[in-house]
Amino acid sequence: MSGPAHPAEPGGGDRGGILDREGALAKLLIAPAVIYIAAMIGAPFVLAILYSLSDATTGDPGLRLVGVQNFQAALSDPVFRLALRNTFVFTLVSQSIVIVLSRVLANALLKPFRGKWLVRFLIMLPWTAPISLGTIGWLWMFDSIFSPIDWVLRYLGMLGTASALFGANTNMYWLGVPGLAMASVILVNVWRILPLATVIQLGGLSSIPKDLIEAAEVDGATPWRRTLMITIPLTLPIVSIAFLFGVVFTFTDLVVVYVLTRGGPVHMTQVLSSWTFFKGIEAGDLAQGAAISLFMFPVLAVAAIFILRMARRTEVV
Amino acid sequence: MAKRRLVTRREFMKAAGLGVVAAGVAPTIFIPRYAHGASKELKILVWSHFVPRFDKEWYDTFAKQWGEANGINVTVDHIGLAEIPSRTAAEVSAGQGHDLIEWIAPPSQFEPSVLDLSDVVKEAEKRYGKQHPLCRRSSYNPNTKKFYCFCPGWTIDPGSYRKSLWEKAGKKGGPEVWEDLITFGGKIKKEQGIQLGIGLSQELDSNMAARALLWSYDTSIQDAKENVVLNNPKTVEATAYMARLFKESMVPEVFAWSAVSNNQALIAGRASYILNSISAYRSAQKEVPEIAKDIFFTPALKGPRGTGFSSEHVIYSYLVPKKAKNIENAKKFLLNLVGNYDQAMYYSELYNSPAFFDAPIPSGSRGYAPVNGARKLRDLHNAWFSNDPFALPDEEKGKLAVLKDAEKWSTNIGHPGPANPAEGEVFATFVLPNMLANAARGMKPETAVEQAELLTKTIFAKWRKKKMIGGKA
Numbered sequence: 001m002s003g004p005a006h007p008a009e010p011g012g013g014d015r016g017g018i019l020d021r022e023g024a025l026a027k028l029l030i031a032p033a034v035i036y037i038a039a040m041i042g043a044p045f046v047l048a049i050l051y052s053l054s055d056a057t058t059g060d061p062g063l064r065l066v067g068v069q070n071f072q073a074a075l076s077d078p079v080f081r082l083a084l085r086n087t088f089v090f091t092l093v094s095q096s097i098v099i100v101l102s103r104v105l106a107n108a109l110l111k112p113f114r115g116k117w118l119v120r121f122l123i124m125l126p127w128t129a130p131i132s133l134g135t136i137g138w139l140w141m142f143d144s145i146f147s148p149i150d151w152v153l154r155y156l157g158m159l160g161t162a163s164a165l166f167g168a169n170t171n172m173y174w175l176g177v178p179g180l181a182m183a184s185v186i187l188v189n190v191w192r193i194l195p196l197a198t199v200i201q202l203g204g205l206s207s208i209p210k211d212l213i214e215a216a217e218v219d220g221a222t223p224w225r226r227t228l229m230i231t232i233p234l235t236l237p238i239v240s241i242a243f244l245f246g247v248v249f250t251f252t253d254l255v256v257v258y259v260l261t262r263g264g265p266v267h268m269t270q271v272l273s274s275w276t277f278f279k280g281i282e283a284g285d286l287a288q289g290a291a292i293s294l295f296m297f298p299v300l301a302v303a304a305i306f307i308l309r310m311a312r313r314t315e316v317v
Numbered sequence: 318m319a320k321r322r323l324v325t326r327r328e329f330m331k332a333a334g335l336g337v338v339a340a341g342v343a344p345t346i347f348i349p350r351y352a353h354g355a356s357k358e359l360k361i362l363v364w365s366h367f368v369p370r371f372d373k374e375w376y377d378t379f380a381k382q383w384g385e386a387n388g389i390n391v392t393v394d395h396i397g398l399a400e401i402p403s404r405t406a407a408e409v410s411a412g413q414g415h416d417l418i419e420w421i422a423p424p425s426q427f428e429p430s431v432l433d434l435s436d437v438v439k440e441a442e443k444r445y446g447k448q449h450p451l452c453r454r455s456s457y458n459p460n461t462k463k464f465y466c467f468c469p470g471w472t473i474d475p476g477s478y479r480k481s482l483w484e485k486a487g488k489k490g491g492p493e494v495w496e497d498l499i500t501f502g503g504k505i506k507k508e509q510g511i512q513l514g515i516g517l518s519q520e521l522d523s524n525m526a527a528r529a530l531l532w533s534y535d536t537s538i539q540d541a542k543e544n545v546v547l548n549n550p551k552t553v554e555a556t557a558y559m560a561r562l563f564k565e566s567m568v569p570e571v572f573a574w575s576a577v578s579n580n581q582a583l584i585a586g587r588a589s590y591i592l593n594s595i596s597a598y599r600s601a602q603k604e605v606p607e608i609a610k611d612i613f614f615t616p617a618l619k620g621p622r623g624t625g626f627s628s629e630h631v632i633y634s635y636l637v638p639k640k641a642k643n644i645e646n647a648k649k650f651l652l653n654l655v656g657n658y659d660q661a662m663y664y665s666e667l668y669n670s671p672a673f674f675d676a677p678i679p680s681g682s683r684g685y686a687p688v689n690g691a692r693k694l695r696d697l698h699n700a701w702f703s704n705d706p707f708a709l710p711d712e713e714k715g716k717l718a719v720l721k722d723a724e725k726w727s728t729n730i731g732h733p734g735p736a737n738p739a740e741g742e743v744f745a746t747f748v749l750p751n752m753l754a755n756a757a758r759g760m761k762p763e764t765a766v767e768q769a770e771l772l773t774k775t776i777f778a779k780w781r782k783k784k785m786i787g788g789k790a
Contacts, residue, residue, distance in 0.1 A: 022564070050581045055782075055783065056428060057426055057429075057738075057783070058402070058405070058406035058410075058427065059424075059426045059427035059428055059429050059430045059738075060429035060430060060783075061406075061409070061410045061430075072778075073775070077772075077775070078772075078773070079746070080770070094667075140710065144363065144569075144570035144573055144578070145570070145581060145582065145585050145587055146581075146585070154661065169568060169569075171568075171570065173570050173573060174567065174573075175570070175572075175573035176518075176570050176572035176573035177569055177572070178416040181573070197460040231740055245490075246374070251658035261519075261573070262518075262519045262520060262575075263519055263752060264518050264519035264520075264573065264747070264751075265517075265518065265519075265572035265758075266519075266572070266574065266754050266755055267519075267747075267751065267759065278745060278746055279746065280468065281402050282402050282745040282746075283402045283407075283426075283741065283745035283746055284402075284427075284738060284741065284745075285425030285742065285779070286406070
């Protein structure tokens with residue numbers, strides 16, 4: 001026998017119902033994140049667009065719209081064009097190196113060996129240290145007078161004598177010669193991004209089912225074949241995520257270039273983010289700085305879309 | 318057995334909400350607020366001085382004591398040199414922050430957002446005599462007729478040379494003209510293996526050195542009326558000179574020159590000559606006395622036609638944002654700072670020079686040994702540079718005497734015109750050091766100058782459009 005029905009009394013039986021409704025509660029819980037993103041990312045982004053269309057300066061941040069003048073001025077500036085080129089070189093070269101090295105490191109870390117935890121700890125260290133502090137350390141490594149790298153080269157007879165491999169100068173002047181300066185900022189960036197990429201790759205490699213590898217071994221597949229046919233295809237989505245994360249970090253990075261070279265010598269290591277800072281803040285042309293920074297947006301937007309797609313594909317896998 | 322009561326989701330959310338509200342409201346209940354309008358505050362933002370004892374032993378205490386004597390709570394915050402532009406921009410944009418912000422370069426681009434301090438300059442000149450023209454040109458916009466900042470002092474930028482090296486090369490008294498840096502500096506590099514260090518890099522000292530060279534070659538970025546005049550045969554001559562100088566006397570370290578390179582190279586014994594304030598020498602006195610004893614000074618080097626100018630190394634510039642809350646206190650503090658500049662000179666170990674040389678020395682104990690017959694800052698300046706109170710015990714006397722008339726061979730960024738935002742942007746985007754560096758790296762001097770002119774003209778046109786500088790397009 002069924003019991004009596006108890007219909008809910010209107011307005012009285014479901015007090016505080018918002019907390020009991022899954023949909024409403026979900027919205028409530030996600031609200032702080034949405035507000036945070038809107039306030040910390042959305043608002044500055046909209047402001048950057050408005051500034052880029054105005055004649056604002058640091059001393060007069062009022063918005064008087066001037067159309068696309070700032071974008072035209074940026075495009076006609078030879079330093080901007082050089083910075084744009086340098087940004088791509090800096091990003092793509094350093095990320096290509098990061099992907100190769102992180103794969104090597106991840107493979108090595110998959111194997112059991114004594115002191116593995118120490119090696120892992122040391123690899124993670126650059127990621128945990130403040131970037132500016134680490135870069136200042138590198139600044140001393142590349143110092144024009146006291147560089148320990150130069151000291152080692154001199155000690156090995158590779159520098160400082162007429163017959164030395166790297167010439168008769170007492171120092172390499174890492175940050176004073178354009179090619180070496182670019183190589184130096186790339187090296188430091190690789191050092192900084194490598195831990196993250198290694199951890200991501202390690203996760204990808206660990207997720208490959210062992211029986212698949214074992215089956216391939218039983219079938220007589222060589223290590224190269226196993227890598228090409230199993231490891232790479234199965235880890236491609238996660239490697240792509242590591243690559244794209246690295247691209248986003250590097251493309252927007254100011255610290256490495258600012259601390260090491262300030263964009264020099266003669267703008268040969270200038271990148272968009274550092275040029276934005278020099279033009280927009282140091283020189284006071286806020287509008288021009290905003291316009292330069294917005295040139296980064298298309299690349300970052302494409303990278304973000306790819307990251308999200310890859311992440312979704314990884315979920316399916 | 319008592320059943321353990323679980324917290325429901327609703328109860329958790331209520332408790333969490335209450336907690337958040339309480340955390341937000343509590344500070345407003347327990348932390349008393351200052352009454353609006355009662356100006357008993359003064360917030361000052363200053364750079365961390367290159368001479369640490371200036372801040373520690375003098376400035377902070379001086380500001381606090383002045384506040385106590387006037388019933389004003391003074392807060393002094395120090396920040397690194399590199400952070401000043403971004404911090405100022407943030408405070409101006411937010412419309413809140415400090416009442417006084419100190420720059421060490423002319424902050425002319427902030428003119429629309431800062432107070433015109435003409436009244437402070439007028440009062441200071443009434444009390445302390447004429448402000449030095451170099452300081453005036455670094456703080457006054459002749460087009461708008463406004464003092465966008467107040468300049469109480471500046472820093473001299475002499476040449477420093479290693480006497481023993483130059484003596485051995487046959488030039489005992491050090492270089493006198495720019496050409497000496499090639500003739501004798503080149504000889505020192507070739508025979509004694511020590512290069513000279515004049516930055517050709519994207520930083521402060523390289524910018525000043527580039528300007529000193531151009532001015533001494535009778536050329537400049539702008540003329541007195543703020544017209545761009547960079548591309549002319551004299552600039553090409555100066556640029557070609559720098560290419561020769563690099564080849565004969567320097568090494569590629571100058572392309573990576575930074576704010577610490579002068580000190581570092583001199584102290585390491587790896588520079589026969591540098592262009593810098595006396596801070597490099599002071600550091601050497603503390604760290605490597607033997608090197609310090611060998612460091613001597615030159616005034617601005619002369620160019621081919623006998624002109625010799627050096628850039629001020631630092632120009633102390635206080636601005637007051639229009640939205641500052643304690644404007645009157647800020648103005649009073651500035652006047653008091655000028656009145657006590659003898660202590661600024663002393664505690665900076667003569668790094669700071671006064672803008673008001675005729676200001677009287679206050680009576681009473683001043684924290685330094687009294688100087689006989691000294692009544693004005695000018696007397697102290699002459700006496701201290703003749704007989705350096707910070708010289709090492711067995712150091713040669715009168716080494717700094719050449720700095721006594723530094724104001725005659727020192728000038729402002731923008732010379733022969735005033736400092737302005739266009740000059741500031743040319744400075745901040747390293748146009749001149751890169752022009753010289755390009756030539757040093759093999760570019761034709763004419764091409765290097767043309768490229769620099771293109772950038773300069775674009776910058777000047779932009780600021781002229783905003784009506785913040787004079788001159789013609």
